[in-house]
Amino acid sequence: xQKFAPSVLVLALGAAxxxxxxxxxxxxxxxxxxxxxxxxxxxxxxSSTLITNATVLTGTGERLDAADVYIVDGKISQVGKDLNVxxxxxxxxxxxxxTPGIIDVxxxxxxxxxxSVESHQDGNEMTSPNTAEVWVEHSVWPQDPGFNRAREGGIxxxxxxxxxxxxxxxxxxxxxxVPAHTMQGMKFPDAPYGLKMACGENPKRxxxxxxxxxxxxxxxxxxxxxxxxxxxxxxxxxxQYDAAHAAGLNPDAPKRDIKYDTLRGVLDGExxxxxxxxxxxxxxxxxDLGKEFNYHAGTFHHGIExxxxxxxxxxxxxxxxxxPDWWGFKMEAYDMVQExxxxxxxVKNSCAVVHSDSDTTIQRLNHxxxxxxxxxxxxxxxxxxxxxxxxxxYNAAKSLGVEKETGSLSQGKQADVVIxxxxxxxxxxxxxxxxxxxxxxxxxxxxxxxxxxDFMLGxx
Amino acid sequence: MTKFKLSLxxxxxxxxSSAxxQVTAITNATVHTSTEQGILKDxxxxxxxxxxxxINPSNVNADITIDANDRILTPGFIGSMNQLGLVEVGAVAxxxxxxxxxxxxxxxxSSAFNPRSSLIPYARKxxxxxxxxxxxxxxxxxxxxxxxxxxxxxxxxxxxxHTALVVxxxxxxxxxxxxxxxxxxxxxxxxxxxxxKKDDKKDKDKKxxxxxxxxxxxxxxxxxxxTHLTRASDILEIIKIKEQFxxxxxxxxxxxxxxxxxxxxxxxxxxxISAVSNLPTSFDSLHASLETAGALEKAGVKVILSIGGxxxxxxxxxxxxxxxxxxxxxxxxxAIKALTANVAESFGxxxxxxAKGERADLVLWSADPFEISTxxxxxxxxxxxxxxxxxxxxxxxxxxxxxxxxxAYTK
Numbered sequence: 022x023q024k025f026a027p028s029v030l031v032l033a034l035g036a037a038x039x040x041x042x043x044x045x046x047x048x049x050x051x052x053x054x055x056x057x058x059x060x061x062x063x064x065x066x067x068s069s070t071l072i073t074n075a076t077v078l079t080g081t082g083e084r085l086d087a088a089d090v091y092i093v094d095g096k097i098s099q100v101g102k103d104l105n106v107x108x109x110x111x112x113x114x115x116x117x118x119x120t121p122g123i124i125d126v127x128x129x130x131x132x133x134x135x136x137s138v139e140s141h142q143d144g145n146e147m148t149s150p151n152t153a154e155v156w157v158e159h160s161v162w163p164q165d166p167g168f169n170r171a172r173e174g175g176i177x178x179x180x181x182x183x184x185x186x187x188x189x190x191x192x193x194x195x196x197x198x199v200p201a202h203t204m205q206g207m208k209f210p211d212a213p214y215g216l217k218m219a220c221g222e223n224p225k226r227x228x229x230x231x232x233x234x235x236x237x238x239x240x241x242x243x244x245x246x247x248x249x250x251x252x253x254x255x256x257x258x259x260x261q262y263d264a265a266h267a268a269g270l271n272p273d274a275p276k277r278d279i280k281y282d283t284l285r286g287v288l289d290g291e292x293x294x295x296x297x298x299x300x301x302x303x304x305x306x307x308x309d310l311g312k313e314f315n316y317h318a319g320t321f322h323h324g325i326e327x328x329x330x331x332x333x334x335x336x337x338x339x340x341x342x343x344x345p346d347w348w349g350f351k352m353e354a355y356d357m358v359q360e361x362x363x364x365x366x367x368v369k370n371s372c373a374v375v376h377s378d379s380d381t382t383i384q385r386l387n388h389x390x391x392x393x394x395x396x397x398x399x400x401x402x403x404x405x406x407x408x409x410x411x412x413x414x415y416n417a418a419k420s421l422g423v424e425k426e427t428g429s430l431s432q433g434k435q436a437d438v439v440i441x442x443x444x445x446x447x448x449x450x451x452x453x454x455x456x457x458x459x460x461x462x463x464x465x466x467x468x469x470x471x472x473x474x475d476f477m478l479g480x481x
Numbered sequence: 482m483t484k485f486k487l488s489l490x491x492x493x494x495x496x497x498s499s500a501x502x503q504v505t506a507i508t509n510a511t512v513h514t515s516t517e518q519g520i521l522k523d524x525x526x527x528x529x530x531x532x533x534x535x536i537n538p539s540n541v542n543a544d545i546t547i548d549a550n551d552r553i554l555t556p557g558f559i560g561s562m563n564q565l566g567l568v569e570v571g572a573v574a575x576x577x578x579x580x581x582x583x584x585x586x587x588x589x590x591s592s593a594f595n596p597r598s599s600l601i602p603y604a605r606k607x608x609x610x611x612x613x614x615x616x617x618x619x620x621x622x623x624x625x626x627x628x629x630x631x632x633x634x635x636x637x638x639x640x641x642x643h644t645a646l647v648v649x650x651x652x653x654x655x656x657x658x659x660x661x662x663x664x665x666x667x668x669x670x671x672x673x674x675x676x677x678k679k680d681d682k683k684d685k686d687k688k689x690x691x692x693x694x695x696x697x698x699x700x701x702x703x704x705x706x707x708t709h710l711t712r713a714s715d716i717l718e719i720i721k722i723k724e725q726f727x728x729x730x731x732x733x734x735x736x737x738x739x740x741x742x743x744x745x746x747x748x749x750x751x752x753x754i755s756a757v758s759n760l761p762t763s764f765d766s767l768h769a770s771l772e773t774a775g776a777l778e779k780a781g782v783k784v785i786l787s788i789g790g791x792x793x794x795x796x797x798x799x800x801x802x803x804x805x806x807x808x809x810x811x812x813x814x815x816a817i818k819a820l821t822a823n824v825a826e827s828f829g830x831x832x833x834x835x836a837k838g839e840r841a842d843l844v845l846w847s848a849d850p851f852e853i854s855t856x857x858x859x860x861x862x863x864x865x866x867x868x869x870x871x872x873x874x875x876x877x878x879x880x881x882x883x884x885x886x887x888x889a890y891t892k
Contacts, residue, residue, distance in 0.1 A: 135760040166761055222572070328880050329888075348873075349600065349794040351572035358877040381757055381789075388801065391853040399856060400877065448804030448853050480767045 050266050051274035053259075053282060055291070058158060060208035062197055066460035068109035069093045072440060075114035080121040080414035080429030084407040090119055092436040095459035100430050112454065114440055120410055121429050122177025122437030122457065124417035125383050126295070126342045127322050127376035131181055131196075131204075132157050134165030135380065136476075145184030146191060150228050150235060151248050153216065154280035155191035157183040161204045166474040167380040168207075172198050172463050173471075174384035175439040175452035178209060178428075180421055182217045182322075185297040186227040188235065188244045190217035192283055193295055195421050199457050200472040213293050213422040215319075216283055218245070220298035220307060221353045242306065249314035252284030259285070287316045293422050294319025295342075299353035301329035308337050320420040322376060325354050328364040331371065340372035340420040341365050344382075345392040362390075362412060363397030363404060374420050375412040386413045391446035406446055435459075504529045505864070506543035507845065510554040512536070514835040515822035519814065526554060528841035531864035536837055547845070547859065555817060555850055556833050557610025557632075557842030557862065558799055559824040561785060562707075562733055562753060563792030565604060565612045566594040566630055571791060584618040586668070587691035588625025591642045600793055601634050602871035607797030608850060610842035610862045611640070611832050613824065615647045615707070622649050622661045623668075626695065627707065629830050631842070633862045641830050645731065646699055650719065651710035652765045662718060669726050672696035702729040705828060707753070709733045712765035713740040720748045731827055733787075736766035739773050742780035751827040752782055755789030756806040774819070775810025784811070785827060786819040804851030816851065 070092040077085040077100060089104040090097070099106065132144035143160035146152040161181055171179065176198050183190035193215035196207040220241060229236030235244050258275040265272040286292035294311070298304050298321045311318035320340040321327060325348065327334060327341040334341055343365070348357030358364070366373035375390045377383035394402075394409040418428025427435045436459035443450045454470075455463035464470035505528045512521040527535040527543065535541075567590055569576035578593035594614070604612070611631050618624025629641035650661050676697060689697065698704035708719050711734040723730040732738070733753040738745060745752060756774050761767045770776075777784050786802055788795050803816040811819070825833030832840040841864035848855040857869050879891045 136763050136766075138763070170759060328877070331880075346798070347795070349570055350791055352570050355570055356876055358873050358880075360877050360881075364877070364881060380760055384757075384759075385805075388853060392801075395854045395856075400881075446853065448801055448851055449808040451808060477761065477767070480761075 045271055047266070047269065047271045048273075050263075053277070055286075058156075058205060058208075060210040061203065061205040062199065062201070062208055062210060064095045064458040064460055065199070067094050068459075069098075070110045070112065070436075070456070070459060071104065071106060071108035072112045072114050072119055072438070075117050075119040075440065076444070077430065078118065078120045078407050078410040079431070080410055081431060082407055082411060084405070090430060090438065092438065092456065092459040095436055097430050097432055097434050097436050097438075099432065112440065116443070117453065118441040118443065118445055118450075119430075120175070120439050120441065120445060121414040122427065122439055122455065123175040123386050123413050124421070124428060125171070125176055125179040125377050125386060125413075126320065126374055126417050126420045127378045128171075128179045128181055128380075128383055129184065129378070130167040130171065130179065130380060130383070131161035131163060131165045132183065133380075134162045135167050145186045147186045147227055150187050150224055150233070150244050151189045151280065152183075152187050152191050153189040153248070153283040154278075155183060156194070157181050157191055157217075158194035158204050158208070161194065161196075161207075163201050163204055163207055164474045164476050166477055167383070168198055169200070169472045169474060170380070171383045172455055173452060173465070175387065175441070175445075175455055176383055177437040177439070177455060177457045177462075178418070178421070178423065179383070180215060180295070182215065182295055185217070185219035185223045188219060188224050188241060189248060189284070190219060192292070193217055195423060197457055199462055202475070209423060212426075213291060214283075214286065215293050215295040215421070216287055218294060218296040218298075218307075220296065220303040221300060222351055223297070238303070242310070245310055246313070248284060249288075249310075249316075252281050252288060253314060255281035256285040256288050288314070290316070293317075295322055295420075296320065297322050299323050299325045301326040304330055304339075305333060308333065308339065320372075320374070323354075323378070324365075325357050325361070328358055328361045331365045331368045334365060335368040335371040338370070338372070340374050340416060342374040342376040342417075342420060344378070345375065345389045345396075359396040360393070360400055360402070362393040363402050366404075366408075366412070367402070372416050372419055373412050374416045376417075387441075387445040387450060388448060389413075391448075394446060406444065409446065503545065504534075504543045505545045505547065505861070506541045507547045507549055507554060507843070508541075509551055510549035510845070511551055512835055513553060513555045513814070513817050515556050515818050516834050516836050518836070523551070524554075526835060526843065528843070528861065528864045531841055533835060533837055533839045533841050533843075536835070549845055552858065553846045553848070553850060554835065555608070555844050555846065556821040556835050556839075557844050557860065558608045558820040559611045559613065559833055560604065560609050560787070560792070560796040560799060561613040561824055561828075562615055562787045563612065563796055564617065565600055565614050565793050565796060566596060566598050567614055567616070568793050569595070569598055569600070571794070579614075579616045580619055582619040584616060584623070584625045585621045585692070586623045586625070586646060586695050588616050588618065588623075589628070589642060589691070590614070590616045590625065591628035591639050594628070594630055594639055596630065596634050596636055596638045599872050601632050602869065603794075603873060604796045605632050605860065605867060606857065606869045606871070607800055608844040608846070608857050608860060609796055609799060610844070610860065611830070612796065613644060613828055613830070615645070618647070618649065622664055623647070624649055627828070629828070631862050633865065633867060643695065643698070643704065644828050644830065645705045645707045646695055647707045647709070649709045651712060651715045651734070652763055658715070662722070666722060666725075668696065669700060669722075669728075673700055673726070676700070699728055700726060702727060703829075705729045705731050707731045707733050710765070711736040711763070711769075713737040713768070715765070716741050717744060720744060720750060723748060723750065731785075736769035736773070738782070739770060739776045740768055742777050742782060745777065746781040750782070751785060751823065752777055753785040753787050756786050756802040758789050771805065771809040774806040774816070775812075778811050778815045783823050783827060784815070784819045785823050786816070800851050801853065804853075807851060813851070
């Protein structure tokens with residue numbers, strides 16, 4: 022592993038402390054810029070919109086029939102019956118359904134874009150088991166036609182994650198699904214960063230087959246623990262430096278390392294863990310690992326066996342982002358049950374999320390949630406549309422740390438809204454109109470609002 | 482047919498079981514026949530000895546009568562182009578039998594078929610009763626031979642071998658597709674010339690190799706040639722080859738088929754597509770669209786729907802794909818055929834229709850078979866009622882049943 026050994030770090034710390042004794046004029050305080058690639062996303066249209074007479078699923082567990090949704094200045098202003106308001110645009114949604122914009126917490130769009138040619142394989146930095154230093158936003162190709170297909174399926178927010186080859190795969194980024202020709206133009210303002218971690222088969226296969234650690238699951242655990250020990254030392258070094266500087270001393274700043282900047286961000290509670298982890302026993306250990314190093318284990322992605330530890334996940338505040346039915350492609354995906362999401366969801370204080378990890382099913386997360394709802398209801402669950410929609414809206418927003426901004430039709434939230442031509446849990450349902458921050462970004466019946474990627478322009 | 486037919490053996494086995502004599506009548510059904518008869522309302526379907534013996538008979542003397550209460554009865558759906566029974570876990574090499582570096586024209590994986598695979602009862606949840614499995618082959622453009630199995634999970638469930646020859650054409654990661662076409666044409670011409678010579682004189686008694694037999698059957702149109710390719714120009718190129726040799730061609734993949742739909746209709750070439758393939762995943766697929774299935778149907782092309790990606794573990798999703806095809810322009814009846822009669826007819830196998838004398842592979846649905854809220858109420862394979870329970874259900878029950886003992890004791 023490319024890292025400074027703890028002994029070197031201790032020496033560096035010693036040097037920093039020695040610097041505290043320096044009596045010369047105080048050097049400038051070295052500060053780390055935590056947002057060097059800031060969002061340039063701007064709301065494209067601030068006109069007000071009134072959607073009338075729709076069946077509204079709020080994303081917070083409520084269903085309102087024949088209700089109106091009023092959008093002002095890009096925010097949800099009111100939701101209710103017979104709103105007595107005037108708007109720049111009025112949409113008669115009689116017979117239609119309205120939901121919050123759909124959120125996918127697990128996508129590789131832009132990093133593994135279409136066409137999936139060799140030059141586009143930008144999602145997995147498979148050069149070391151710990152590549153916490155990479156940021157997937159630096160791989161995102163905003164012209165991926167998949168972003169447009171996903172928007173046509175109602176996706177308004179999505180997290181792009183690096184792949185799962187590494188124990189620490191790097192930072193994820195949350196995007197607004199708006200057409201843009203720079204990554205920054207899509208970046209969700211002020212969304213917390215995610216850190217991708219991976220359990221199980223992938224890291225040990227990728228590295229173990231080349232006789233590089235990890236080669237086993239115990240090797241995986243050793244790799245995480247070693248990294249968190251080093252990250253803790255790094256955090257301490259900076260904190261001591263900051264404290265010494267604040268005390269008027271003249272310390273030298275610790276050596277900067279962007280890998281440990283990211284891990285420290287997790288320890289500081291600023292970066293959220295998104296952990297590719299299929300198996301019950303591994304999720305249980307990753308929760309303990311977080312406790313060992315004093316960080317929160319975050320969201321478990323793919324959790325095929327989450328139903329085996331549903332109580333544990335809820336007790337520890339972990340979201341589980343799951344497929345309705347994918348299975349069998351590898352050993353750790355063998356114990357799938359179709360009711361997985363519903364079993365996780367049934368526990369008090371749970372956070373069940375339906376995700377895609379696919380440029381195809383991201384276009385129909387409504388169907389994916391529907392499969393779970395209907396299968397589970399045949400086995401004694403009593404799930405309704407207003408419950409199931411949370412898996413792809415509010416709970417997903419919570420997993421990403423943006424639940425105060427989006428994920429439901431609550432007053433004051435960003436007006437990320439989808440109008441569906443019918444009940445979105447029907448196989449025949451299609452998103453008809455999609456709004457991001459109140460601006461129309463897709464209209465199935467108006468070519469003007471159907472974005473085309475640079476790549477597809479002029480192809481015949 | 483010179484293909485291996487196993488129906489005689491199957492018949493013999495069934496004759497020895499008591500189930501043979503049982504007569505089942507499904508009454509008051511809305512029957513989607515997948516034939517020219519279309520949809521029959523309030524219909525009665527009688528099954529006996531693995532066959533459909535009557536539709537709407539004047540009187541029924543059945544051992545078992547099932548009142549469908551107007552619910553929909555369809556032929557069992559037929560999966561295709563996957564490795565069902567040839568793989569248990571994708572990444573576990575020892576559970577995979579669909580590929581081999583040395584695979585070629587004579588690569589027949591039916592001997593490796595495992596009817597006890599856990600994928601088979603899972604697939605039944607989607608109303609799938611039969612499946613055309615194909616090898617993915619090896620180094621050669623010739624992937625090998627498809628075969629058919631029913632989804633009863635019984636040891637005698639392979640019903641047809643040497644069903645089709647699969648060839649991979651189109652884009653290559655190394656080298657040129659031009660050479661693939663040449664290899665295909667050379668192989669066919671070589672066999673054609675050998676057959677012509679044989680007809681002239683001698684050699685008549687020499688037993689042909691499996692490869693020679695396969696190529697003979699492809700050349701005389703008995704065995705379909707399934708070519709995997711997606712670009713429009715490739716579709717036209719393979720149609721030329723079809724016309725040169727008079728072969729029975731099926732095109733699989735065909736993302737860009739909309740661009741050449743009239744040529745496909747004119748050449749009477751069935752097309753196997755994934756209804757949800759709508760991304761330009763390569764320069765061969767720039768026109769992939771959710772509307773392809775409907776557009777091809779309207780142009781008069783026989784469409785077969787199959788699952789893209791891991792079609793083995795996910796074949797149960799066929800009905801949802803069909804629903805998506807319908808919401809993007811395909812007719813509902815056309816989508817039913819794309820999962821039933823079109824598959825059976827294109828591959829020359831039994832099943833896929835509800836008509837007197839057909840295989841009794843039937844599914845009774847709680848409502849519209851494509852709708853997500855719908856489920857299989859009852860299904861029959863070869864006349865025998867089968868369950869949709871799988872080990873997944875056992876796992877669910879184990880972890881949702883209260884017990885003071887560790888879960889391992891809940892069985």
